[in-house]
Amino acid sequence: MDYYKIIEKIYQDTQNCFGKGKVSSYIPPLAGIDGKKYGIAIRTVTGEEYKIGDADEPFSIQSISKVFALTYVFHQLGNKVWKRVGREPSSNQFNSIIELEKDNGIPRNPFINAGALVITDMLCELHKKPKVSLLNYVQKLAQNPNIYINEEVAKAEAEFGYRNAAVANFLKSSDNLTNPIKTVLDTYFHQCSIEMSCIDLCRACLFLANNGHSIDNEQVLGFRPNKKINSLMMVCGLYNEAGNFAWRVGLPGKSGIGGGIVAIVPGKLAITVWSPELNKNGNSYVGFKALELFTTLTKESIF
Numbered sequence: 001m002d003y004y005k006i007i008e009k010i011y012q013d014t015q016n017c018f019g020k021g022k023v024s025s026y027i028p029p030l031a032g033i034d035g036k037k038y039g040i041a042i043r044t045v046t047g048e049e050y051k052i053g054d055a056d057e058p059f060s061i062q063s064i065s066k067v068f069a070l071t072y073v074f075h076q077l078g079n080k081v082w083k084r085v086g087r088e089p090s091s092n093q094f095n096s097i098i099e100l101e102k103d104n105g106i107p108r109n110p111f112i113n114a115g116a117l118v119i120t121d122m123l124c125e126l127h128k129k130p131k132v133s134l135l136n137y138v139q140k141l142a143q144n145p146n147i148y149i150n151e152e153v154a155k156a157e158a159e160f161g162y163r164n165a166a167v168a169n170f171l172k173s174s175d176n177l178t179n180p181i182k183t184v185l186d187t188y189f190h191q192c193s194i195e196m197s198c199i200d201l202c203r204a205c206l207f208l209a210n211n212g213h214s215i216d217n218e219q220v221l222g223f224r225p226n227k228k229i230n231s232l233m234m235v236c237g238l239y240n241e242a243g244n245f246a247w248r249v250g251l252p253g254k255s256g257i258g259g260g261i262v263a264i265v266p267g268k269l270a271i272t273v274w275s276p277e278l279n280k281n282g283n284s285y286v287g288f289k290a291l292e293l294f295t296t297l298t299k300e301s302i303f
């Protein structure tokens, strides 16, 4: 398969999709990002890489970081994780608190903010310096020691993090956070502020396509837990639009409000698209379209 030709065609054919979404206004450093940025990258399990546009430019990975945090604690704690977090999709917004109250403080899944905060709490239980440990973990997965946390973004997350603070307080009152709220929030805001390029993300997430093996052939996860992360991405990875992503794209994926989407073709490759203009559900407008075209052109979908 000539993946370069395919991403080149996608890149051209989606140029008319700009201007239909809106760059996130969640925090000032994200609101200032150029909405015309656009990159696509692929890394195959056999080691080939393909990229186009701004695929080497680091951007705020935001919620995509939830995949790394979950993988890290799942590897360390195994199925104990699921005593405190569910595995069902959510039809509410990613930062909603409504469901949490109905579900007695057990978040629906690890990819909504409530679930991610519980996972971050586990990370804080397991590591003395959780921010550094997670960053090192991601750097190793991507084989790039230059991946960094944008402190300006983390600071703004803390300044405007009223909802996350509300969710964390609710979790604490439900006995589902063991560390101080301040520690968990600070770690979570820093994890969301990691910056990576499309190619970094493809390399770091390749294990999901490669039976749990990283690009340097280390076993990140066994076959079964790896399958489980992919299935969670399938049903919960695109906010409350995971159904639409399954319908239009047909791959496990994870998005972030920085405009990135990573998708996995099991057994074959990881593909990342970055385009900061978001649709009304907080997913990259152009990224969604690009991935839809990818599975249409290659016929590489899990369905």
Ligand code: GLU
Residues within 6 Å of the ligand: 061, 062, 063, 064, 094, 095, 113, 157, 164, 192, 255, 256, 257, 258
């Ligand atoms: N830092 C954002 C938040 O906690 C992440 C949002 C996202 O990418 O979904 O609300």
